[in-house]
Amino acid sequence: MDLDSRKLKILGTIVEQYVNTAEPVGSKRIAELLNINVSSATIRNDMAMLFDMGLLEQPHTSAGRIPSHLGYRLYINEIMNCIPLSSEQMAEIQSMFNIMNPDPDKLLKGAAAALADLTNCATIATTFTPESIHISKLQLIPANDNTVIILIIASNGVIKNKVCRVMFRVTSQICEFFTSFVNYRLQGRSLNEISMWYLSSISVDLGEYSRMFNPLLGSVYELCKEINDGQFYIEGQTNLLSYPELANMVGDMLVLFTDKQKILSMLPRDNNDIDVVIGKENNSMELSGSSVLLARYDIGGQKCGTIGLIGPIRLDYARVVPKLQYFANILSSLLTDAFGQQEPRGE
Amino acid sequence: MDLDSRKLKILGTIVEQYVNTAEPVGSKRIAELLNINVSSATIRNDMAMLFDMGLLEQPHTSAGRIPSHLGYRLYINEIMNCIPLSSEQMAEIQSMFNIMNPDPDKLLKGAAAALADLTNCATIATTFTPESIHISKLQLIPANDNTVIILIIASNGVIKNKVCRVMFRVTSQICEFFTSFVNYRLQGRSLNEISMWYLSSISVDLGEYSRMFNPLLGSVYELCKEINDGQFYIEGQTNLLSYPELANMVGDMLVLFTDKQKILSMLPRDNNDIDVVIGKENNSMELSGSSVLLARYDIGGQKCGTIGLIGPIRLDYARVVPKLQYFANILSSLLTDAFGQQEPRGE
DNA sequence: ATTTAGCACTCAGAGATGTAGAGTGCTAAG
DNA sequence: CTTAGCACTCTACATCTCTGAGTGCTAAAT
Numbered sequence: 001m002d003l004d005s006r007k008l009k010i011l012g013t014i015v016e017q018y019v020n021t022a023e024p025v026g027s028k029r030i031a032e033l034l035n036i037n038v039s040s041a042t043i044r045n046d047m048a049m050l051f052d053m054g055l056l057e058q059p060h061t062s063a064g065r066i067p068s069h070l071g072y073r074l075y076i077n078e079i080m081n082c083i084p085l086s087s088e089q090m091a092e093i094q095s096m097f098n099i100m101n102p103d104p105d106k107l108l109k110g111a112a113a114a115l116a117d118l119t120n121c122a123t124i125a126t127t128f129t130p131e132s133i134h135i136s137k138l139q140l141i142p143a144n145d146n147t148v149i150i151l152i153i154a155s156n157g158v159i160k161n162k163v164c165r166v167m168f169r170v171t172s173q174i175c176e177f178f179t180s181f182v183n184y185r186l187q188g189r190s191l192n193e194i195s196m197w198y199l200s201s202i203s204v205d206l207g208e209y210s211r212m213f214n215p216l217l218g219s220v221y222e223l224c225k226e227i228n229d230g231q232f233y234i235e236g237q238t239n240l241l242s243y244p245e246l247a248n249m250v251g252d253m254l255v256l257f258t259d260k261q262k263i264l265s266m267l268p269r270d271n272n273d274i275d276v277v278i279g280k281e282n283n284s285m286e287l288s289g290s291s292v293l294l295a296r297y298d299i300g301g302q303k304c305g306t307i308g309l310i311g312p313i314r315l316d317y318a319r320v321v322p323k324l325q326y327f328a329n330i331l332s333s334l335l336t337d338a339f340g341q342q343e344p345r346g347e
Numbered sequence: 348m349d350l351d352s353r354k355l356k357i358l359g360t361i362v363e364q365y366v367n368t369a370e371p372v373g374s375k376r377i378a379e380l381l382n383i384n385v386s387s388a389t390i391r392n393d394m395a396m397l398f399d400m401g402l403l404e405q406p407h408t409s410a411g412r413i414p415s416h417l418g419y420r421l422y423i424n425e426i427m428n429c430i431p432l433s434s435e436q437m438a439e440i441q442s443m444f445n446i447m448n449p450d451p452d453k454l455l456k457g458a459a460a461a462l463a464d465l466t467n468c469a470t471i472a473t474t475f476t477p478e479s480i481h482i483s484k485l486q487l488i489p490a491n492d493n494t495v496i497i498l499i500i501a502s503n504g505v506i507k508n509k510v511c512r513v514m515f516r517v518t519s520q521i522c523e524f525f526t527s528f529v530n531y532r533l534q535g536r537s538l539n540e541i542s543m544w545y546l547s548s549i550s551v552d553l554g555e556y557s558r559m560f561n562p563l564l565g566s567v568y569e570l571c572k573e574i575n576d577g578q579f580y581i582e583g584q585t586n587l588l589s590y591p592e593l594a595n596m597v598g599d600m601l602v603l604f605t606d607k608q609k610i611l612s613m614l615p616r617d618n619n620d621i622d623v624v625i626g627k628e629n630n631s632m633e634l635s636g637s638s639v640l641l642a643r644y645d646i647g648g649q650k651c652g653t654i655g656l657i658g659p660i661r662l663d664y665a666r667v668v669p670k671l672q673y674f675a676n677i678l679s680s681l682l683t684d685a686f687g688q689q690e691p692r693g694e
Numbered sequence: 695a696t697t698t699a700g701c702a703c704t705c706a707g708a709g710a711t712g713t714a715g716a717g718t719g720c721t722a723a724g
Numbered sequence: 725c726t727t728a729g730c731a732c733t734c735t736a737c738a739t740c741t742c743t744g745a746g747t748g749c750t751a752a753a754t
Binding site: 101102103104136137139141142143144147149151153157159161162163164165237238241251254255258338 | 448449450451483484486488489490491494496498500504506508509510511512584585588598601602605685
């Protein structure tokens with residue numbers, strides 16, 4: 001029971017037909033589509049074998065066949081030929097990036113939105129923060145008499161700010177003092193090191209100012225945590241509404257998408273160039289009808305985030321995979337360009 | 348053909364029953380629910396009149412009746428008694444606000460999310476920027492050798508930043524120069540005044556530095572525009588999935604919600620305490636099956652944003668209206684408290 | 695050993711038919 | 725003005741039948 005080239009071609013045809021039409025594919029149709037001159041009966045025999053091997057499924061006795069998980073898997077791993085992007089497509093994508101806001105988090109969001117547009121899928125973009133991400137700069141900015149703004153710039157380009165009301169009367173002097181004192185202690189330090197414990201050691205060193213600044217240190221901790229937890233964008237969710245086979249689940253999917261922690265925990269971690277998780281391979285009810293593709297981008301060679309795509313199982317993998325890869329590559333080069341080599345300057 | 352009190356009671360009962368069950372209400376059920384001792388036949392006669400007056404609709408001949416637009420309108424304006432919040436409910440809402448991030452835009456988003464939770468509707472929160480909103484402070488912060496961050500604080504508490512790559516080598520001196528020069532020209536100025544034209548007059552005054560700083564002034568303009576365009580949050584969209592009568596439209600609604608401009612243009616501008624727009628009164632396909640309620644909040648008496656609610660037509664108006672009103676009141680008081688009286692301090 | 699034609703078989707989906715139940719509208723009497 | 729009574733209408737649901745698509749198997753052909 002081996003897979004000769006005809007059987008592979010049949011499986012490929014079934015996948016590609018099903019991807020286009022969302023309808024089970026029958027032996028007669030395959031016979032017409034394949035150039036080989038064999039009758040539908042022969043195809044039926046082959047299909048029966050593919051079925052026995054678990055590569056095909058049958059919605060009901062008298063229907064055509066659709067690919068199973070394993071069928072898609074085999075198709076993706078062995079059969080499909082990725083269709084590389086044309087130079088026009090590349091140019092189009094490039095120009096989408098050109099008009100995006102270059103802030104890293106907005107860039108990420110923009111990239112996700114563009115990818116969603118291009119693939120008619122939902123897309124997801126995340127950052128994760130390897131050890132090496134540190135604080136480039138912290139600044140305390142007076143807003144009014146009893147309100148200050150804490151601004152933190154991380155070495156991966158992420159910028160966060162937070163408004164804090166304080167009990168003392170805000171002056172520029174106080175802000176400058178806090179800024180330079182805390183900067184001195186935090187600048188260049190890995191985000192992972194900035195624990196509540198470490199901050200409390202700063203608090204001790206602040207001596208008489210400690211009580212005054214403690215709430216601010218708490219906010220600093222929250223900001224660091226936010227950056228460390230990573231950014232997270234989902235775009236193009238409404239694209240999923242266009243797939244009738246997802247109609248039952250799309251509600252649950254949208255609800256899932258509101259739960260950042262849960263969705264993050266579900267993303268694949270296989271660390272291939274592109275991870276592909278098909279249907280029930282996702283260990284989650286809500287995604288059992290979908291495929292998830294995930295690629296990584298890096299800054300200066302250091303992996304620092306993912307961009308991915310959530311769509312129906314019947315996805316045009318041969319076209320979508322190169323697109324996703326290209327997006328990851330562009331993100332890498334843009335971010336490396338902006339935040340790659342340079343170390344932050346001191347004030 | 349006048350509306351005696353019995354007819355009003357019947358209409359009220361129909362609305363309230365329909366809101367609970369989503370099923371047409373028949374004469375027999377009404378007879379049971381009303382305390383008045385009249386037979387279902389009498390009720391039928393009254394219902395026929397209400398129908399003739401356009402206050403009721405009939406899904407099909409042998410079904411009960413459901414309220415029409417006009418029926419809901421009359422109910423809301425004349426019949427319903429708002430059910431005020433209990434002190435426990437108020438306390439619960441207060442405590443939701445206590446744990447929110449006090450940044451005005453995050454507060455807005457948090458409030459919208461809490462309201463969505465509480466009402467099982469989608470919620471919308473916007474700011475709009477009256478004449479009086481001005482720039483409290485602008486600051487240029489060096490990020491690395493060729494990257495700076497522009498930070499703008501507006502008098503309504505909104506904070507925006509933008510990363511800019513520049514052609515010159517960034518130093519603190521340059522940043523301080525730009526900050527103080529531009530601050531001097533912009534601080535306290537209404538956002539509406541900050542046109543491209545006005546900025547170019549600053550550019551002229553910058554003399555030899557003009558070419559260097561022009562891209563930054565462009566970014567300043569974009570930031571002002573962003574603030575002026577207002578914030579915009581929609582939360583709890585997935586709540587709409589729980590109403591079977593919206594199942595057909597919820598897809599289109601979700602798509603609509605991604606189009607900020609379009610949805611903003613659809614919000615009512617009647618400027619009542621709370622505007623209520625029912626079903627087809629919305630001049631939009633997508634919202635023809637929904638009701639939109641909108642309240643305004645203010646900072647120090649100056650109206651500066653809206654919070655609202657999008658749900659099915661059969662909404663428990665008597666409970667929902669007071670909730671929405673209460674949210675608007677809390678927002679007003681919190682924001683006034685934080686940003687109301689104080690003028691921004693100079694550096 | 696592989697391929698093919700032929701045919702019986704299965705099943706989903708669309709239509710047709712029938713029934714029960716809810717609710718109305720009307721009429722005539724109270 | 726209210727009510728009882730009754731014929732009428734329409735939906736929702738279940739049952740049945742028919743049709744077409746597509747299979748699985750067998751026996752013959754290559």
